[in-house]
Every structure is written in C-alpha cells, then in structure tokens.
Amino acid sequence: MKSYGQYCGLARALDVIGDRWVLLIVRELLDGPRRYAELLDGLPGIATNLLVDRLRSMETSGLLTRQQDGRYALTSRGEGLNDVVYAMGRWAGPLMLRPSGNDAFRSHWFRHMVVVRFEGADPRRGNLVVEIHSGDEPMTLISAGGRVHMVRGRVDKPDIVLTGPPEGVVGVIVGVLPPAEAAARGISIGGDARKLKRLRPARRSVPATATAKAPEAPATA
Amino acid sequence: MKSYGQYCGLARALDVIGDRWVLLIVRELLDGPRRYAELLDGLPGIATNLLVDRLRSMETSGLLTRQQDGRYALTSRGEGLNDVVYAMGRWAGPLMLRPSGNDAFRSHWFRHMVVVRFEGADPRRGNLVVEIHSGDEPMTLISAGGRVHMVRGRVDKPDIVLTGPPEGVVGVIVGVLPPAEAAARGISIGGDARKLKRLRPARRSVPATATAKAPEAPATA
DNA sequence: CTGCATCCGGGCCGATACTG
DNA sequence: CAGTATCGGCCCGGATGCAG
Numbered sequence: 001m002k003s004y005g006q007y008c009g010l011a012r013a014l015d016v017i018g019d020r021w022v023l024l025i026v027r028e029l030l031d032g033p034r035r036y037a038e039l040l041d042g043l044p045g046i047a048t049n050l051l052v053d054r055l056r057s058m059e060t061s062g063l064l065t066r067q068q069d070g071r072y073a074l075t076s077r078g079e080g081l082n083d084v085v086y087a088m089g090r091w092a093g094p095l096m097l098r099p100s101g102n103d104a105f106r107s108h109w110f111r112h113m114v115v116v117r118f119e120g121a122d123p124r125r126g127n128l129v130v131e132i133h134s135g136d137e138p139m140t141l142i143s144a145g146g147r148v149h150m151v152r153g154r155v156d157k158p159d160i161v162l163t164g165p166p167e168g169v170v171g172v173i174v175g176v177l178p179p180a181e182a183a184a185r186g187i188s189i190g191g192d193a194r195k196l197k198r199l200r201p202a203r204r205s206v207p208a209t210a211t212a213k214a215p216e217a218p219a220t221a
Numbered sequence: 222m223k224s225y226g227q228y229c230g231l232a233r234a235l236d237v238i239g240d241r242w243v244l245l246i247v248r249e250l251l252d253g254p255r256r257y258a259e260l261l262d263g264l265p266g267i268a269t270n271l272l273v274d275r276l277r278s279m280e281t282s283g284l285l286t287r288q289q290d291g292r293y294a295l296t297s298r299g300e301g302l303n304d305v306v307y308a309m310g311r312w313a314g315p316l317m318l319r320p321s322g323n324d325a326f327r328s329h330w331f332r333h334m335v336v337v338r339f340e341g342a343d344p345r346r347g348n349l350v351v352e353i354h355s356g357d358e359p360m361t362l363i364s365a366g367g368r369v370h371m372v373r374g375r376v377d378k379p380d381i382v383l384t385g386p387p388e389g390v391v392g393v394i395v396g397v398l399p400p401a402e403a404a405a406r407g408i409s410i411g412g413d414a415r416k417l418k419r420l421r422p423a424r425r426s427v428p429a430t431a432t433a434k435a436p437e438a439p440a441t442a
Numbered sequence: 443c444t445g446c447a448t449c450c451g452g453g454c455c456g457a458t459a460c461t462g
Numbered sequence: 463c464a465g466t467a468t469c470g471g472c473c474c475g476g477a478t479g480c481a482g
Binding site: 223256257258261269272273291365 | 463464465466468474475482
Binding site: 222223240241266267268269270271273 | 457
C-alpha cells in the first residue's frame with residue numbers, strides 16, 4: 001500500500017498495518033505460531049498469493065518471523081498490536097448482534113470475541129465452565145480466579161453446555177440475550193442457565209478503560 | 222471495500238473502518254466538527270472524490286453526521302473510535318523517531334501524538350506551559366492538574382518555547398531526545414529545559430494498560 | 443499434500459480538470 | 463466553497479499450475 005506520507009502516529013501505524021488482511025493475520029497469530037495451511041484455514045476468503053505477500057511484507061516490517069520449523073510467529077512488536085486488535089474488537093461489540101448469516105466462522109475466534117468482553121480480573125466474578133458447540137470445533141470458556149479464559153477443546157464436567165449459531169452464543173455469554181429468548185435464536189442451553197450471571201457480577205459493562213479525553217471536543221459524556 | 226465476510230469482531234470492525242483514509246478522517250473530527258475545506262487541508266494527499274466518497278459512506282455507516290451549518294461531526298459511535306485511534310498512536314511510538322523527511326505535517330496532529338503519551342491523570346505531574354513552533358501554526362502544551370492538554374495557538378508567559386522539526390519536538394517532549402542533543406536535531410529550546418522533567422515525574426513509560434493476555438499463548442501443539 | 447507462483451479480470455485508488 | 467467527472471494504474475481476488 002502506498003504510504004500516507006504524513007508525520008502522524010496514526011498515519012505511520014496505518015502505513016504498516018493498514019493493508020487489507022494484515023490485522024486478521026495478526027489475530028490468527030495472537031493465538032500462537034501457525035503454519036501456512038493453518039493460517040489459510042483461519043482466514044477464509046484470502047487468496048493464496050495475498051497471504052504470501054502479506055507474510056513477506058509483515059516479516060520485513062518486523063511484525064512476524066519465520067521459525068526454524070517453518071511456522072510463522074509474531075515478534076514482540078507484532079504482539080504489541082494486541083491492544084489495537086482488542087480496541088477494535090471492543091468497538092465492534094454492537095456489530096456482533098447482527099446474525100452471522102453467510103459469514104464464515106471459526107470457533108477459535110470466540111476467544112477474542114469473548115475475552116475482549118471480560119478483560120481484566122474481577123475478584124467478585126464466580127467460577128464457571130461453559131462448553132460451547134458452534135463452528136468447526138468445540139471450545140470451552142473457563143472463569144477462574146476472577147478472570148475469563150477460552151481454550152480449544154472440551155474439559156470434564158462443564159457447568160453449562162451451549163449449542164447454536166455464534167451470534168446467539170455470544171449474546172447469551174455477554175448477557176444481551178436472556179436465556180429465555182435464546183431458544184428463539186436457535187440456542188440450546190444444557191445445565192443451569194442462571195449460573196451464567198456469575199460471569200457478570202456487578203454493573204460493570206465497560207471495564208474502566210478510562211477514555212481520558214482532552215477537555216475540548218464534545219466529550220461523549 | 223469488500224466485506225471480509227467473517228463473523229468476528231475485528232473483521233466486522235474493519236468492514237466499517239478498514240477503508241483507506243477513514244481513520245484519518247476520524248482523527249481530524251476528533252478535534253471537533255470540521256467543514257469540507259478544513260478536512261481537505263488536514264488530510265494532505267487525499268483526492269477530493271475520495272474525501273467525498275468516504276464522508277458519504279461514513280455517514281451511512283453511522284460514524285458521522287452533517288450538521289445544519291454543513292460541517293461534519295462525529296456521532297457518538299464515531300467518537301467511540303477514540304480508543305482505536307489512540308491504541309494505534311501508542312503502538313506507533315517507536316515509528317515516530319524516524320525523521321519526518323518529506324512527510325506532510327500539520328501542527329494540530331501534535332495533540333494526538335502528545336496526549337497519547339501522557340494519557341490519564343498523574344497527581345505528581347507538575348504544571349508546565351510549552352509553546353511549540355513546528356508546522357503550520359503555533360500550538361501550546363499545557364500540563365495542569367496532573368493532566369496534559371494541547372491547544373491551538375499561544376498563551377501568555379510560556380515556561381518553555383520549542384522550535385524545530387516535529388520529530389525533534391516530540392522527542393524532547395516525551396523524553397527520548399535529551400535537551401543537550403536537541404540542537405543537533407535542529408531544535409532550539411527557549412527557557413529552562415530542565416522543567417520538561419515535570420511532565421514525566423516517576424518511571425511510568427507505559428500507562429499501565431495491563432495487556433491482559435490469556436495464559437495459553439505459546440501453544441506448541 | 444504443503445507451500446507457494448503466475449495469470450488475469452474487476453474494482454478501488456489517486457491525480458487532475460471542471461462546475462454550480 | 464464544495465463537490466463532480468474522468469481516466470490511468472495498481473491492488474485485490476479467484477483460479478490454476480507446479481515444485482519439493
């Protein structure tokens with residue numbers, strides 16, 4: 001992509017990560033090193049030449065390296081994009097209620113979509129294990145020690161089992177879709193749905209990122 | 222731009238803000254409503270048709286509205302992108318040391334570049350007024366009440382006056398360029414340069430954003 | 443089978459000229 | 463001042479080929 005040619009932080013960042021697919025490749029690699037075929041599967045819709053082009057340019061711009069085993073891994077600089085990816089994921093919250101429809105979906109994307117909503121530790125958060133069946137592989141949400149994690153696969157004795165389209169699963173987990181209405185969205189809930197409240201103890205929808213704005217501008221109140 | 226067609230927060234966000242120039246338009250409007258000609262001046266390099274195209278599509282996607290006076294203003298949804306813009310600006314820190322060279326520059330961009338480095342209130346931060354001459358108009362940095370602001374124009378009796386290329390000004394302010402070496406970078410400092418330390422009281426280079434990563438990451442599987 | 447490289451059509455981007 | 467029109471070129475996307 002052509003450089004913006006502006007001495008500005010945002011513009012210089014976009015010169016590096018503004019190309020199409022770049023941030024989605026970062027998303028995939030934030031889960032750990034991946035090989036070419038795994039990336040191709042995790043990035044439905046990308047053309048093979050574009051994937052290679054991006055991997056090359058991201059390597060020269062210092063976002064990733066190629067390991068001895070041939071897998072691609074983020075550099076520390078690339079991992080620094082975690083905050084950018086999560087800021088965008090948080091902003092996208094309202095967009096996720098729209099049904100997935102024909103959109104492609106991979107189960108491991110749940111990790112970012114969910115963790116972004118439960119960032120930080122909250123000691124009042126209860127322990128909970130939720131098994132999720134949506135997409136190409138089972139995933140398990142684990143709330144423990146005040147933090148929420150998400151791992152591939154299943155674990156023994158989940159408290160709840162969720163099955164259905166991804167937007168319904170996300171809605172139930174983040175609490176915008178009441179369990180009573182979940183069935184109408186194609187979600188089936190195994191176990192005691194009331195336990196889901198443990199994930200959101202008090203009234204803390206926004207994790208106190210403290211959007212320190214300058215004093216002019218209309219300030220979103 | 223074509224949609225990624227993925228049910229993923231990052232992908233859906235990029236479907237809306239991934240188009241070239243969109244985030245830079247947001248950057249301009251984060252300073253408040255602007256008219257067409259002002260945007261054109263604040264976005265050196267953009268073609269007039271592209272600016273119009275972006276303004277139209279950003280209006281239909283709910284990022285901005287047109288006021289009665291014809292000026293363009295961010296909606297609350299658009300202002301929500303503040304965190305995204307700042308996350309990228311923070312990540313771009315290391316990229317800003319490279320000289321501006323032939324890059325275009327507008328003085329009001331200092332606001333984002335500087336505020337992003339002093340986000341949040343720190344009661345130990347001292348009061349300071351720095352007048353800056355770099356680019357197309359004078360700017361003034363004001364540290365008061367533990368917060369750092371940046372305003373257009375000049376105020377009476379600044380403590381320090383900085384003049385020179387933008388990368389030198391940024392370097393001196395954030396502290397990576399010692400005042401003793403500033404002259405070699407074309408920076409002239411009026412007043413007592415030691416007062417600049419007031420801006421960075423303790424050893425807090427990173428504002429404790431607490432990059433909460435999941436514990437699995439390396440995933441050698 | 444994995445990991446690319448090449449080719450080509452279409453659309454978006456960028457620069458300039460022009461208009462109410 | 464605030465756009466509209468036009469056109470060349472580059473990037474993107476999909477298909478296909480091919481070497482280890």
